[in-house]
Amino acid sequence: MQVEHEPARKRFLVRLPEGEGELVYDMIDPGTIDLLHTGVQPTLRGRGVAEALVQFAFDHARRNGLRVVPTCPYVRRWLEKHPEVHDVLRTA
Numbered sequence: 001m002q003v004e005h006e007p008a009r010k011r012f013l014v015r016l017p018e019g020e021g022e023l024v025y026d027m028i029d030p031g032t033i034d035l036l037h038t039g040v041q042p043t044l045r046g047r048g049v050a051e052a053l054v055q056f057a058f059d060h061a062r063r064n065g066l067r068v069v070p071t072c073p074y075v076r077r078w079l080e081k082h083p084e085v086h087d088v089l090r091t092a
Helices: 049-063 073-080 083-088
Strands: 004-006 011-016 019-029 032-040 067-070
Touching: 011 049, 019 049, 032 049, 032 073, 049 067, 049 073, 049 083, 067 073, 067 083, 073 083
Parallel strands: 032 067
Antiparallel strands: 004 011, 011 019, 019 032
16 A cells, blocks of 8 residues: 655545545644544545554654654554554653
């Protein structure tokens, strides 16, 4: 599954023939990305689209030296199963 980054629209995106999924973010400051909302069209649910988006976002953060704020409820649930990425989370 290919994830695209659309920095002008502040989102990561998966486009499939059946629909789209996106993870919307905001840059809190030059070193911190806030993952705000994951949305996947009903036709794509249960196919790993949201997981691919979140994994891509954390890979992007790591590659770019960013800290992550997990505002999105789906991202917070995903983090419970992925302690290997906790090192990029922003601490208070």
